[in-house]
Amino acid sequence: KAGVTQTPRYLIKTRGQQVTLSCSPISGHRSVSWYQQTPGQGLQFLFEYFSETQRNKGNFPGRFSGRQFSNSRSEMNVSTLELGDSALYLCASSFSGRSSGELFFGEGSRLTVL
Amino acid sequence: EDQVTQSPEALRLQEGESSSLNCSYTVSGLRGLFWYRQDPGKGPEFLFTLYSAGEEKEKERLKATLTKKESFLHITAPKPEDSATYLCAVLGSGSARQLTFGSGTQLTVLP
Numbered sequence: 001k002a003g004v005t006q007t008p009r010y011l012i013k014t015r016g017q018q019v020t021l022s023c024s025p026i027s028g029h030r031s032v033s034w035y036q037q038t039p040g041q042g043l044q045f046l047f048e049y050f051s052e053t054q055r056n057k058g059n060f061p062g063r064f065s066g067r068q069f070s071n072s073r074s075e076m077n078v079s080t081l082e083l084g085d086s087a088l089y090l091c092a093s094s095f096s097g098r099s100s101g102e103l104f105f106g107e108g109s110r111l112t113v114l
Numbered sequence: 115e116d117q118v119t120q121s122p123e124a125l126r127l128q129e130g131e132s133s134s135l136n137c138s139y140t141v142s143g144l145r146g147l148f149w150y151r152q153d154p155g156k157g158p159e160f161l162f163t164l165y166s167a168g169e170e171k172e173k174e175r176l177k178a179t180l181t182k183k184e185s186f187l188h189i190t191a192p193k194p195e196d197s198a199t200y201l202c203a204v205l206g207s208g209s210a211r212q213l214t215f216g217s218g219t220q221l222t223v224l225p
Contacts, residue, residue: 004157033213044215092157101205103213105158107157
């Protein structure tokens with residue numbers, strides 16, 4: 001069974017640009033969550049999608065957005081990039097119809113903003 | 115607001131030297147406490163879920179326990195392959211209903 005797949009794995013952008021990250025969950029999983037991981041702040045929740053609907057959202061500015069498609073694949077977008085957006089962005093999926101803490105994470109997309 | 119504090123930040127053990135990692139939490143209506151393992155350059159890997167005080171879960175050399183205020187991850191006779199960052203997280207029943215992670219304990223097991 002394939003795990004959670006995130007693309008791209010690494011990317012470098014400059015301030016002011018925008019970026020789109022993609023996540024394919026485990027087959028059959030309908031919930032997808034996104035997290036930002038930095039050395040200073042640790043893992044912070046961005047948002048969660050279930051059946052194409054945003055179910056929950058963390059405390060991030062509106063520059064961070066996401067969506068989920070009918071096949072459960074998800075994308076997140078960050079517009080007007082800032083240096084502080086440099087981080088590992090992790091996607092996680094779960095089968096549960098309710099918010100769950102038993103998540104299956106991908107290997108992440110490492111974003112560097114110059 | 116849910117909060118999770120893990121200690122120590124880093125721990126170095128000799129192979130075979132047992133120890134415990136601590137996770138203290140405050141949460142509005144605990145729906146679950148979760149332990150994850152994260153290797154460098156990888157995403158976290160789910161280990162355990164604990165739901166209520168007194169509950170224990172075991173997996174190989176790891177045992178997780180839960181009280182009303184904290185959880186412990188006991189590592190018995192660790193091996194170098196147990197080296198990783200161990201993350202604790204809680205899910206509450208408050209309006210946020212989002213997983214809150216601690217900052218982790220970086221464990222190094224020396225051969």
